[in-house]
Amino acid sequence: MKSAKQACALIQETIAWNREMNESDKLHCMSCPKCMEILGLITELDVFIKESSQPEIPADFADKVMLLIEEEEQSAKDWFDKLSVKVGSLFQLKFVRWALVGSGILFSIFRFFRFFFGYLFAM
């Protein structure tokens, strides 16, 4: 016959290792305040570890994330659309067109003269 102390030690070990308790162990726990206390502590600790290692994620978390990503993509697309409309209307302006054509012509003239004089001085 095991002494009460030995029985308590064995049962507390079973609790600590999270091993399955047999019926007599369970009965002992219900009648022994010390083992009951250990069981309570270990259970609390278990719950604490589980909760802290697996933070609770709301059920609609993934949906919210997807919604945010979609909104982000949409706003980026909107921004791009607005920008291309602005650039497009800029090109519609005659002044801008003439400025572009003008600077193109000036650049060609500059290149022509650079080539021309380069050719001249090389001779």
Ligand SMILES: [Zn+2]
């Ligand atoms: Zn006990």
